[in-house]
Amino acid sequence: MQPESAMTPALEVTVLVSIGRHPLTGRVRRADQDARGVELARSLADAEVRLLHAGECNESSEAALRGYLGMGFSELALIEQPEGADVLPALSEALDATSPHLVITGERAERGEGSGLLPYLLAERLGWPLVSGLAAVESVEDGMATLLQALPRGQRRRLKIRLPAIVTVDDAAPTPRQSAYGPARRGTLETSAGEVCNDDEWATWQVQPARPRPKRLKIVKAASARDRFKAAAAKAEGTGGQVLTDVTPTQGAEAILTLLRDEEVLR
Amino acid sequence: MLDILLPILIFSALALAAIGAVRRIRLWRQGRPSPVPVLRGLAAVPRRYLVDLHHVVARDKVMSNTHVATAGGFVAAMGLAIVVHGLGLAEGVLGWLLLAASATMFAGSLFVAQRRRNPPARLSKGPWMRLPKSLMAFSLGIFVVTLPAVGVLPADAGGWLVALVLAAVVAWGLAELVFGMTWGGPMKHAFAGALHLAFHRRPERFSDKRGGEGRSTGLKALDLEDDQAPLGVETPADFTWNQLLGFDACVQCGRCEAVCPAFAAGQPLNPKKLIQDMVVGMAGGSDAHYAGSPYPSPERGDKPVGEHHGTPHGPIVAREGTALVDAETLWSCTTCRACVEECPMMIEHVDAIVDMRRHLTLEEGATPGKGAEVIDNLIATDNPGGFDPGGRLNWAADLDLPLMADVERAEVLLWLGDGVFDMRNQRTLRALIKVLRAADVDFAVLGNEERDSGDVARRLGDEATFQSLARRNIATLSRYRFESIVTCDPHSFHVLKNEYGALYPQGQDADYPVWHHSTFINQLIESGRLPLAPGQAQRVTYHDPCYLGRYNGEYEAPRAVLRALGVELVEMQRSGYRSRCCGGGGGAPITDVPGKQRIPDMRMGDVRETQAEQVVVGCPQCTAMLEGVVPPAGNEATAVKDIAEMVAAALDNTPPATPASHDAAASQATEEVLS
Ligand code: SF4
Ligand code: SF4
Numbered sequence: 001m002q003p004e005s006a007m008t009p010a011l012e013v014t015v016l017v018s019i020g021r022h023p024l025t026g027r028v029r030r031a032d033q034d035a036r037g038v039e040l041a042r043s044l045a046d047a048e049v050r051l052l053h054a055g056e057c058n059e060s061s062e063a064a065l066r067g068y069l070g071m072g073f074s075e076l077a078l079i080e081q082p083e084g085a086d087v088l089p090a091l092s093e094a095l096d097a098t099s100p101h102l103v104i105t106g107e108r109a110e111r112g113e114g115s116g117l118l119p120y121l122l123a124e125r126l127g128w129p130l131v132s133g134l135a136a137v138e139s140v141e142d143g144m145a146t147l148l149q150a151l152p153r154g155q156r157r158r159l160k161i162r163l164p165a166i167v168t169v170d171d172a173a174p175t176p177r178q179s180a181y182g183p184a185r186r187g188t189l190e191t192s193a194g195e196v197c198n199d200d201e202w203a204t205w206q207v208q209p210a211r212p213r214p215k216r217l218k219i220v221k222a223a224s225a226r227d228r229f230k231a232a233a234a235k236a237e238g239t240g241g242q243v244l245t246d247v248t249p250t251q252g253a254e255a256i257l258t259l260l261r262d263e264e265v266l267r
Numbered sequence: 268m269l270d271i272l273l274p275i276l277i278f279s280a281l282a283l284a285a286i287g288a289v290r291r292i293r294l295w296r297q298g299r300p301s302p303v304p305v306l307r308g309l310a311a312v313p314r315r316y317l318v319d320l321h322h323v324v325a326r327d328k329v330m331s332n333t334h335v336a337t338a339g340g341f342v343a344a345m346g347l348a349i350v351v352h353g354l355g356l357a358e359g360v361l362g363w364l365l366l367a368a369s370a371t372m373f374a375g376s377l378f379v380a381q382r383r384r385n386p387p388a389r390l391s392k393g394p395w396m397r398l399p400k401s402l403m404a405f406s407l408g409i410f411v412v413t414l415p416a417v418g419v420l421p422a423d424a425g426g427w428l429v430a431l432v433l434a435a436v437v438a439w440g441l442a443e444l445v446f447g448m449t450w451g452g453p454m455k456h457a458f459a460g461a462l463h464l465a466f467h468r469r470p471e472r473f474s475d476k477r478g479g480e481g482r483s484t485g486l487k488a489l490d491l492e493d494d495q496a497p498l499g500v501e502t503p504a505d506f507t508w509n510q511l512l513g514f515d516a517c518v519q520c521g522r523c524e525a526v527c528p529a530f531a532a533g534q535p536l537n538p539k540k541l542i543q544d545m546v547v548g549m550a551g552g553s554d555a556h557y558a559g560s561p562y563p564s565p566e567r568g569d570k571p572v573g574e575h576h577g578t579p580h581g582p583i584v585a586r587e588g589t590a591l592v593d594a595e596t597l598w599s600c601t602t603c604r605a606c607v608e609e610c611p612m613m614i615e616h617v618d619a620i621v622d623m624r625r626h627l628t629l630e631e632g633a634t635p636g637k638g639a640e641v642i643d644n645l646i647a648t649d650n651p652g653g654f655d656p657g658g659r660l661n662w663a664a665d666l667d668l669p670l671m672a673d674v675e676r677a678e679v680l681l682w683l684g685d686g687v688f689d690m691r692n693q694r695t696l697r698a699l700i701k702v703l704r705a706a707d708v709d710f711a712v713l714g715n716e717e718r719d720s721g722d723v724a725r726r727l728g729d730e731a732t733f734q735s736l737a738r739r740n741i742a743t744l745s746r747y748r749f750e751s752i753v754t755c756d757p758h759s760f761h762v763l764k765n766e767y768g769a770l771y772p773q774g775q776d777a778d779y780p781v782w783h784h785s786t787f788i789n790q791l792i793e794s795g796r797l798p799l800a801p802g803q804a805q806r807v808t809y810h811d812p813c814y815l816g817r818y819n820g821e822y823e824a825p826r827a828v829l830r831a832l833g834v835e836l837v838e839m840q841r842s843g844y845r846s847r848c849c850g851g852g853g854g855a856p857i858t859d860v861p862g863k864q865r866i867p868d869m870r871m872g873d874v875r876e877t878q879a880e881q882v883v884v885g886c887p888q889c890t891a892m893l894e895g896v897v898p899p900a901g902n903e904a905t906a907v908k909d910i911a912e913m914v915a916a917a918l919d920n921t922p923p924a925t926p927a928s929h930d931a932a933a934s935q936a937t938e939e940v941l942s
Binding site for chain 1: 494495497498628629630631632633634638639642643646647648653654655656729731
């Protein structure tokens with residue numbers, strides 16, 4: 001299925017995919033952001049794309065994972081993990097072993113903790129750079145990738161990074177293609193056992209459905225349609241803040257720490 | 268001299284025809300297997316031809332008589348010619364009969380020639396233009412060579428030159444009419460057509476001796492058991508062999524083209540061309556020889572022929588570039604069945620289109636437009652709009668509808684359909700409930716247990732989602748006791764009535780009748796259960812929904828209801844079985860293939876022609892499509908009313924729709940807020 005090229009060594013891409021959850025009905029599905037990651041990977045020329053999932057293997061997770069196979073894959077690597085396990089060690093071990101050039105994944109999972117920390121922890125463990133909120137991969141040449149990162153309000157930032165790297169995608173990435181039923185059910189899940197690391201803390205957690213918080217109304221006092229439009233389209237104006245350029249990592253880290261203290265995020 | 272030449276000519280034509288037949292049959296047999304009762308099928312051909320096929324042909328009186336004379340004359344003349352000239356048995360009446368048969372055929376061929384002088388656009392030209400001449404050559408040639416056989420002329424009249432000319436004329440006729448039949452000439456339709464009648468994939472669609480109306484409109488279920496089998500039709504050889512045979516039977520009469528709403532709207536679909544493309548694919552080659560109207564193209568006027576080509580085992584729709592047919596052609600169809608209804612050769616266009624769509628959706632994930640989103644919604648929320656399935660009854664919060672889950676049995680199960688999420692259709696539903704309550708009908712609804720019927724998923728080719736929805740709906744239905752299902756959505760109606768049956772678990776049956784609300788209301792009126800105050804002196808016209816009319820043959824009940832209401836009913840030019848689609852079926856609004864104009868606009872044009880004040884419909888899709896039409900400048904918008912709304916407005920001593928007082932509930936609510 002994957003395009004192959006005998007001339008240039010193929011770009012090896014691994015997409016980390018998770019089990020999604022429909023926001024209204026809670027039914028399992030392919031996770032939206034991960035599916036966008038798969039779509040991004042499929043659009044890369046000369047890429048050899050692998051799908052990787054670490055988690056439980058049961059009927060409902062299989063149904064969700066097959067959703068990714070339906071995007072045109074014949075197999076998906078599944079590292080079996082018990083419910084509630086911390087998949088980080090298993091994933092980093094697998095990535096270490098296969099050493100892809102690029103790892104793509106969604107910003108955060110739709111189930112479980114969904115903290116969005118996994119890509120960062122993985123990058124830390126593997127010692128790879130990480131770029132978040134990717135919109136497109138523009139080109140890959142000589143081990144350097146040119147990426148387009150999505151910023152708020154449709155802005156884009158071009159970045160160059162050295163591979164291997166981890167990138168995450170959010171809703172700015174291309175809409176995933178339709179998952180076709182035939183390939184989805186014919187594809188195979190290549191199951192393997194991975195290192196299991198039980199998450200003891202998670203086991204003690206109590207999970208309950210979130211109560212939707214009422215939205216705070218933005219009161220706009222506008223006399224005319226033009227004013228209302230301007231108010232709706234206005235940029236959120238940041239106040240204060242500073243742009244630091246040409247500073248050492250330590251200075252940068254200190255500035256961030258100070259800010260977090262000021263905002264009482266850290267005490 | 269002729270008595271030596273003629274037998275040679277006749278028997279070599281028959282031999283060539285036999286060789287051609289074997290080759291042609293081999294082409295059909297490339298298709299997938301589909302078991303048929305061979306002898307019973309062949310035995311049924313005369314009846315199917317004389318009753319069912321003729322029923323369609325007879326809609327065009329002149330053409331029907333022409334065909335009877337020409338075809339009847341030919342069959343008789345050919346049979347007799349074999350005896351008289353082939354075997355040299357001219358004694359007695361045989362020769363005279365042959366003269367009569369060929370004369371009849373000649374008369375018929377004059378009419379064929381007449382029609383070909385200024386052929387309507389729907390007819391194919393090319394080789395078809397020479398057909399009247401060939402018919403004349405055959406009939407005239409046989410007539411003249413038979414004259415000496417009955418003794419009118421001396422056996423050697425005219426000498427050898429005339430004999431040679433006559434032999435040549437007869438040879439021409441035989442070439443076109445006998446072996447042309449199996450070697451792919453215009454007369455192929457006779458050979459393939461007869462066998463198609465015998466081995467039709469839907470034998471149920473033919474009437475039987477007891478006069479059954481013979482209707483078979485439900486799509487055939489796709490077998491999803493074998494998970495390695497490729498799904499749907501990717502190549503011409505993926506059709507069943509009798510579908511291929513059916514395509515080969517097409518006479519290119521263009522009746523389908525003339526009624527196709529997508530073709531009229533300038534969308535890239537022409538059912539006749541589509542069938543011809545399948546024939547091209549089955550034999551291999553390009554469409555360059557096609558001599559009828561091409562597919563319209565909004566950008567280029569027409570799609571030129573000769574650009575597309577196919578092979579029996581090559582793809583019909585290319586993933587990139589062009590193959591036999593473009594995907595947009597398949598997605599333009601509204602599945603309105605107008606083409607199938609008109610086709611004298613009983614070809615099943617809609618089956619073929621959905622078969623090919625199944626491949627595109629299930630194997631390639633290539634449903635265009637909003638298709639993928641709608642299918643994802645159906646999978647995740649059981650309704651195409653992606654609404655919360657727990658909110659199916661929100662619109663009826665004040666109506667206190669009895670739930671099946673509470674009452675467990677009721678006379679009528681009211682199937683609400685996905686219109687529950689649509690504000691326009693909610694008005695229809697409220698009207699229908701008002702009517703049912705006025706007639707004291709014991710009904711209940713499934714509420715949040717109801718799911719989309721699967722109609723849209725199935726027409727978009729997603730058989731897997733359809734079957735999943737259908738099976739779960741069936742499981743829900745079989746938990747409750749009711750005498751019949753009533754629905755105001757003809758699509759749900761059709762699916763529940765005609766398509767769920769095949770999916771019931773073994774040993775279980777759909778043992779309840781399903782009624783469209785117009786039929787049910789008509790029953791209520793006829794049995795005197797509905798007190799009506801007639802006299803809405805209005806001029807209305809009625810639009811037949813495809814899925815109620817052509818799919819289920821219900822043309823009469825809605826009209827009977829309107830008569831009972833005392834309104835003046837004016838018919839549109841295209842109504843009843845020829846009703847023109849509103850453009851809302853088959854997922855067409857979802858795939859949204861551009862054309863030169865929109866189908867609902869054309870239909871509202873039909874409505875305006877009648878100068879009716881209102882158009883009455885019986886389908887939420889039709890309501891939405893027709894109401895969405897912006898009237899041309901200077902025209903007032905024509906009101907679109909569901910038949911339930913018409914009846915509700917005419918109810919005598921209108922009882923309140925809510926048994927529990929609406930006001931009481933409302934004031935309670937205000938108090939709570941105040942305290
Ligand atoms: S498909 Fe049927 S209606 Fe259409 S041209 Fe062929 S024979 Fe005529
Ligand atoms: S079903 Fe209707 S839209 Fe589709 S090809 Fe036939 S006539 Fe045209």
